[in-house]
Amino acid sequence: MKDTIIMFDMDGTLLDLAFDDLIWNQQLAIRHAEHHQCSLEQSQANLNQFYQQHKHTISWYSSAYWTQTVGVDVLQLQYDFKQHIAPRPGCFELLTQLKQQGYRCWLLTNADQxxxxLKLDQIELQPYFEVILSSEQLGYSKEHPLFWQKLQELHPFSSQDAVFIDDTAPVLDAAQQFGIPHLFSIIQPSSGRDARCQTELNYPALQDLTELIDHLATINTKVLHEQTA
Ligand SMILES: [Mg+2]
Known part of the structure; x- marks a missing residue:
C-alpha cells in the first residue's frame, strides 16, 4: 500500500483558488485597463476573448505568454498580491498524516515554473513532496494525454497504484484515460465562491482535504481483498 503514490494538483486543491481568481479575474483586468487606457469593461471583454481561445492549453498557464499577449507583467502582479496565497482547509493536516503513514506524495501543477x-516560497509545501513538477517542464498541460506519458517517462510509476486529486474535470478525465483508477475532485476550490454540487462533479469529491484519509483506507482494504481472494 505504501507503494501508492498520492498525486496532488496545487491551485484549487492544496491551495485556495481565491488567489488565482483575484489575479486573473480581477486585478489583471484592472492593470490591463490602466496599461491600455481603456474602460474596465473593455479590458474584461478583451481578456475573456483571450481566455476562451487558450483555456486548458499550455499557453493558458504561462505567465510569460500572458505578459507578452496582454502587455501586463503577470508574474509581477502575482508577486504584488502574494500575501493572499493560502492553503485550503485540511491541507497541512492531510500532508502531515500522509507523511507519517509513509505515503509518497507528488505535486503536479499546471502553474508555470x-x-x-512563488507559491512554494509563500507556503511550505516542499518538505512533503518527493516530486514537484510544473507541466511547463513537460511541454503539455495536464489536460493533454502526452503530459501523463511524459511524466511516466521522467518519473516511472505504476498508474494502477496512483491516487490523483485535482479540482479541474478535464484534468481528471485525462488522468482517467491514462489509467489512474483512484480520482478525486474538490467541492470548493475557491473560498471566494460557492461550493459545487457533488453530483455534478463526475468524481468523488472532498470538502476538507483530510477526508482523503478515509478514502485511502477503503482503497487499501479493497486492494488487500483482491490480493487475498
Ligand atoms: Mg487546480
Missing part, C-alpha cells in the same frame, strides 16, 4: 516557485 515561476508561478510555482
Amino acid at each position: 515561476a508561478g510555482l516557485q
Whole structure:
C-alpha cells in the first residue's frame, strides 16, 4: 500500500483558488485597463476573448505568454498580491498524516515554473513532496494525454497504484484515460465562491482535504481483498 503514490494538483486543491481568481479575474483586468487606457469593461471583454481561445492549453498557464499577449507583467502582479496565497482547509493536516503513514506524495501543477516557485516560497509545501513538477517542464498541460506519458517517462510509476486529486474535470478525465483508477475532485476550490454540487462533479469529491484519509483506507482494504481472494 505504501507503494501508492498520492498525486496532488496545487491551485484549487492544496491551495485556495481565491488567489488565482483575484489575479486573473480581477486585478489583471484592472492593470490591463490602466496599461491600455481603456474602460474596465473593455479590458474584461478583451481578456475573456483571450481566455476562451487558450483555456486548458499550455499557453493558458504561462505567465510569460500572458505578459507578452496582454502587455501586463503577470508574474509581477502575482508577486504584488502574494500575501493572499493560502492553503485550503485540511491541507497541512492531510500532508502531515500522509507523511507519517509513509505515503509518497507528488505535486503536479499546471502553474508555470515561476508561478510555482512563488507559491512554494509563500507556503511550505516542499518538505512533503518527493516530486514537484510544473507541466511547463513537460511541454503539455495536464489536460493533454502526452503530459501523463511524459511524466511516466521522467518519473516511472505504476498508474494502477496512483491516487490523483485535482479540482479541474478535464484534468481528471485525462488522468482517467491514462489509467489512474483512484480520482478525486474538490467541492470548493475557491473560498471566494460557492461550493459545487457533488453530483455534478463526475468524481468523488472532498470538502476538507483530510477526508482523503478515509478514502485511502477503503482503497487499501479493497486492494488487500483482491490480493487475498
Ligand atoms: Mg487546480
